Amino acid sequence: MVKLTTQRQALLDIINASHRHWDADELARAMSDAGQSIGIATVYRGLAALESQGLIDSIQLADKKRYERADKAHHDHMVCTECGHIEEFSHQTIEQLQLAAAHEKGFTLTGHQLVMFGLCRQCAKGSES
Amino acid sequence: MVKLTTQRQALLDIINASHRHWDADELARAMSDAGQSIGIATVYRGLAALESQGLIDSIQLADKKRYERADKAHHDHMVCTECGHIEEFSHQTIEQLQLAAAHEKGFTLTGHQLVMFGLCRQCAKGSES
DNA sequence: AGATAGATGATAACGATTATCGTTATGTCA
DNA sequence: TGACATAACGATAATCGTTATCATCTATCT
Numbered sequence: 001m002v003k004l005t006t007q008r009q010a011l012l013d014i015i016n017a018s019h020r021h022w023d024a025d026e027l028a029r030a031m032s033d034a035g036q037s038i039g040i041a042t043v044y045r046g047l048a049a050l051e052s053q054g055l056i057d058s059i060q061l062a063d064k065k066r067y068e069r070a071d072k073a074h075h076d077h078m079v080c081t082e083c084g085h086i087e088e089f090s091h092q093t094i095e096q097l098q099l100a101a102a103h104e105k106g107f108t109l110t111g112h113q114l115v116m117f118g119l120c121r122q123c124a125k126g127s128e129s
Numbered sequence: 130m131v132k133l134t135t136q137r138q139a140l141l142d143i144i145n146a147s148h149r150h151w152d153a154d155e156l157a158r159a160m161s162d163a164g165q166s167i168g169i170a171t172v173y174r175g176l177a178a179l180e181s182q183g184l185i186d187s188i189q190l191a192d193k194k195r196y197e198r199a200d201k202a203h204h205d206h207m208v209c210t211e212c213g214h215i216e217e218f219s220h221q222t223i224e225q226l227q228l229a230a231a232h233e234k235g236f237t238l239t240g241h242q243l244v245m246f247g248l249c250r251q252c253a254k255g256s257e258s
Numbered sequence: 259a260g261a262t263a264g265a266t267g268a269t270a271a272c273g274a275t276t277a278t279c280g281t282t283a284t285g286t287c288a
Numbered sequence: 289t290g291a292c293a294t295a296a297c298g299a300t301a302a303t304c305g306t307t308a309t310c311a312t313c314t315a316t317c318t
Contacts, residue, residue, distance in 0.1 A: 003284080005296065024274080039298040044275065046296090060191045064274060078236050087234050094226050098245060101223075105216050106250030107207050114243045116227060121235030132315085134265065153305080168267035173306065175265095193305060 002053065007031075007038055008046040015056050021066040021077075021086050059113060076114040082123035131182065136160075136167055137175040144185050150195040150206075150215050188242060205243040211252035 004012075014030050015022060022030075024043045031038045047067055050056045058067045059077055066086075075090035094114070102109040133141075143159050144151060151159075153172045160167045176196055179185045187196045188206055195215075204219035223243070231238040 001295080003295065005283090007297085039300095041276080041299080042297055049296095062189045078231060078234055080236070081239065087236065089230050089234060091226055091230050094223055094230075097220055097223050097226075098243070101218050101220050102207060102245055102247060105207055105218060106253075107209070107216065107245065107247045108253045109245055109247040110210065111247070112243065112245040114227070114241065116231055116236065116238055116241040118231060118236045118238040118240070124235075124237045130264075132264065134314095136266085170268080170307080171266055 002049045004049075004053075005046075007036070007042060008050060010034070010036060011043065011046050012050055012055055015050075015067055016069050019069065019088070021059065021068045023064045023066050027067070059115065061115065076116070078116045078118065078120075080120035080123055081117050082119055082126075085120045085122075087120065131178050133178075133182075134175075136165070136171060137179060139163070139165060140172065140175050141179055141184055144179075144196055145198050148198065148217070150188065150197045152193045152195050156196070188244065190244065205245070207245045207247065207249075209249035209252055210246050211248055211255075214249045214251075216249065 010031060011027055014027060014034075024040065024047065027047070028038055028040050028043045031043075047056070047058075051058055051067070055070055056067050057070050058065050061079065073090055074095065075088045076094075078087040078089060079085075080087075098112055099109060139160060140156055143156060143163075153169065153176065156176070157167055157169050157172045160172075176185070176187075180187055180196070184199055185196050186199050187194050190208065202219055203224065204217045205223075207216040207218060208214075209216075227241055228238060
């Protein structure tokens with residue numbers, strides 16, 4: 001049985017406290033900064049446990065996996081390739097069309113991930129000069 | 130200047146010869162099987178070169194990057210989590226809705242990647258018993 | 259031929275993640 | 289309460305895809 005230990009609760013609290021998208025390292029550092037240092041392996045195990053119970057969500061970016069608050073409504077992500085800013089968005093129609101497309105190909109869908117890359121408003125401004 | 134060497138041409142030929150989605154290792158082995166062994170670093174460099182010139186496309190899956198024939202029409206992918214089969218699909222409306230959603234968030238879109246996970250027809254059949 | 263620019267290959271390095279393993283904490287049952 | 293089972297923890301080794309390094313090699317141009 002999987003347990004929600006003190007450390008895992010602390011990880012969950014950190015993640016729930018904002019809309020940030022954390023990687024394992026950042027969380028280890030945040031824990032350390034909060035005075036309760038934690039082994040990196042424990043962070044990974046804790047995150048896997050939390051995710052398997054639906055208490056947090058994750059997105060797999062090219063390089064690393066990032067964790068975020070669980071959200072009842074599924075959403076996808078826009079990543080600024082300049083500053084790393086991640087914006088969330090959800091689009092009912094896109095979801096439905098995806099389901100339809102999968103069905104058409106004979107796929108039983110279990111999940112999906114849509115990541116859009118580009119420049120956020122800030123960075124687009126900065127680079128147009 | 131980037132050159133299209135004999136080895137790179139051979140990689141391109143292999144990729145163009147099918148709809149398969151190759152990872153670097155598989156390509157190195159295919160080259161080796163074809164009698165022209167190649168260093169793995171050269172494979173990576175060659176693939177990067179081919180991709181930068183738009184001669185091939187790639188998708189970044191959770192674990193590794195896979196390369197495929199360049200296609201004028203952008204398409205996305207459905208991956209069977211059971212057998213690894215990759216199915217392609219393109220959906221004009223989804224693309225347009227993505228653009229609109231990005232614009233709404235102030236993003237200048239440079240690319241995106243939509244990967245859907247699930248069971249292909251075969252594997253869905255096999256597991257329902 | 260000599261010079262220059264880029265490609266190649268062996269291999270070391272890197273970075274994220276997972277496995278290992280001895281230790282520690284927690285929960286349960288007698 | 290004590291003993292035992294179960295899972296978590298932490299340090300660290302291992303894994304794996306990918307990139308960097310660096311000493312050749314190969315074309316191409318003058």
